[in-house]
Amino acid sequence: MIQVIIVEDDPMVREINSKFLERVEGFVLHKAVSNLEDAKKVISTKKPDLILLDVYLPKENGIDFLKWIRAQEMDIDIILITADKSIDRIQEAFRYGIIDYLIKPFSFERFKEALLQFKERYYKFKKNDVIEQKELDKLKASSNFSEKEDDFTKGLNKYTYRAIWDEIEKKSYNDFTAEELAEKLGIARVTVRRYLEFMEKENKIDKLVEYGKVGRPQYKYYKI
Incomplete structure (x- = not known):
């Protein structure tokens, strides 16, 4: 430690x-x-x-x-x-x-x-x-706060990405929500959603929309 x-x-x-x-x-x-x-x-x-x-x-x-x-x-x-x-x-x-x-x-x-x-x-x-130099x-x-992250779209950080992905990989159940990850990691829900959208584009996860009787639809995610 x-x-x-x-x-x-x-x-x-x-x-x-x-x-x-x-x-x-x-x-x-x-x-x-x-x-x-x-x-x-x-x-x-x-x-x-x-x-x-x-x-x-x-x-x-x-x-x-x-x-x-x-x-x-x-x-x-x-x-x-x-x-x-x-x-x-x-x-x-x-x-x-x-x-x-x-x-x-x-x-x-x-x-x-x-x-x-x-x-x-x-x-x-x-x-x-x-x-080695590389x-x-x-x-x-x-560690350079002005450096752009390789292979990431503007505004995404590889350490936040890694924290979210590590938590997804640790999960023992199939589906999860952005809200669950946000609460677990202490990261804003809207931020978690942005990273999940990026992971979906990478074909690492898939998204399912569940419609309830009232309120907004809920998005559940699945690791591919």
Whole structure:
């Protein structure tokens, strides 16, 4: 399991991010703290794999903490979570090696995408001593927020696609609905439907329209 520390001074946001993290497979919350002093204490006893770091803390700045970690040459990856939209701040953060930058408020879907991108790279590097240029380019492209996804129509993300398809493959029964998948994965129903429509075009699933006595027809999907 990937060990994670959350550094966030707002108790409500800290709780939300902790709950979000619980919903992403492969990650475990080691500790959630409200200030940089406590974060340093936690790191001194057990180094995490990933830190979800707020920028604006009372009388403190997450960027300073990021710089401190780099100065200590600690092998810890960092995702910044902040309301700061300034280009200067974003550029500075990436220069100091963050892997993603989430602007508050963000959706669970975007949060999950960031973690899945990290997980793919983390395990790819962990199980290999060397990597070919082609594989490295794939990893680089998947973590670049401005990169278009290969073989996907505009607006679709391969990590969301994978999460939905993995859930479909795990199902022990024949039919399912977009609503069931949305509730299970924590993704908006309208988003799930868009991906199901794409999978239908790929001939991975089929759709059946069921008409009831009242209300709108219900769409049920079947894996082919």
